[in-house]
Structure formats: structure tokens, C-alpha cells
Amino acid sequence: METEITAKIFCTRNEASKILERNGFFFKEKFLLVDSYYTHLKLEPDIEYQKLLESSIVIRDADFNRRYGSVTSSTLMYKDKLYDERGEVVSETKKTCDISSSVAANEIFALAGFTEWCTKSVNGYVFKKGNNELLIQEVDDLGLFLEIEEFPSQRGQPESKKMKELIEFAKSLGLPLGHNFNEKISYLLFKKGMTSIKTKQTETVTVSFDIKRK
Secondary structure (H helix, E strand, C coil): CECEEEEEECCCHHHHHHHHHHCCCEEEEEEEEEEEEEECCCCCCCCCHHHHHHCEEEEEEEEEEECCEEEEEEEEEEEEEEECCCCCEEEEEEEEEECCCHHHHHHHHHHCCCEEEEEEEEEEEEEEECCEEEEEEEECCCEEEEEEECCHHHCCCCHHHHHHHHHHHHHHCCCCECCCCECCHHHHHHHHHHHHHHHHHHHHHHHHHHHHHC
16 A cells, blocks of 8 residues: 645645755646546435545546557556545555446446546646656646655555655645545545536526516
8 A cells, every 4th residue: 555645735836846946956747637427325414535536446538649649548446545534535446447448337336326526637747856756736616735645665565654745745835735644535526526416406496586587
């Protein structure tokens, strides 16, 4: 299992890139990810993140823009996460297999009665310094996030120690970050989507009530 942190960035991507470059990082590559999350559970606005993710399978489309050309792939994925006593993620293992068509996979899940609860579109920008890499994620509808996976030098350390070191490292970069270093991007998108649905339902009820009054 690997440990990682994710935090909100409160500046533009260009500003964040310049801060990383001042810290000795250089831009390595850009990629596009589109993740579709499916579950067999009934979706409720207050469903717990752990319960939702443990029941979910992800269909991922990836497009890496590398020096020698574009590399695309479609993958079926399950995220096996380890949680602490507060329900926070401390590490995860991604179990994956390549598939020939994400379109066909989406159709199969829909026919099997699974519900798509999140579509996460990310433009990723990888920065590297020595053996260490970090990622700026530009997430549709949410903004910028910093993601750092455990460094090679941390392998074999306890998860709590790795997490603490990664947070300290992130803070040392000088980026304007939020206080939460365990942001759950897919869950944030789910909550935003459920809020939007609830707002539309309220608007529909209000309009219907006004029509009846008239």
C-alpha cells in the first residue's frame, strides 16, 4: 500500500508552477484522466465515503502527453484503502486491469444495474525533483489540488510517519494550501452533485406550488 496526501491549492496553476520551480522542481509531463465511479448501492446524500468507495469500481480513461507522443489507455480499477480510527485514508492499493473499451464497460455496468455516482475529469501536471515527484491536479468543477505520493526514501516506514513527513514537506513548499491534507475529490464531486440535484428538486417544487396558487 502507498501513502499519499491531497490538499486544495488557493492560487492559479501558473502561480503554483512558479512556486514549485523556485523549489527546484521541473515540469515533467501532462496528462488527462477521466474516472467514472460505479456502485451497486442506493445513493443517499449522507452516505459515508468509506462505505461508498468500498462498493465502487472505477473506469479510467487516461491520455499522457509525453515527449515521444500521446499514450492513451482504458483501465478497470478498484481502490483498496486503509483507514485510521477517524475514517481518514492513510494508504491505498490500486488493483487494475486494462480494458479495450471504456464505452463498452460503461454500458455493461449500466445494464447490470450499477449507478454512476461520480465522473472526475482531471488535467494533471507532474513535477519532479531528483527521485521525488508531485502532482498538480486541475479538477473540473472543483479547482486545483496538490497530490504527493510517498517518496521512494519512505518505503517501509509506518503510514503515520510517512503521512506526517509528506504534510511537513507540502507545507515547506510555500504553496497556499488548505488545512485538510486528506481531501476526497471524488466524494466532494458527489456531494456537489447531490446538492445540485436537491436544489433543482426544491426549485421544481416551488414552481409547482406557485402554479397551483395561481
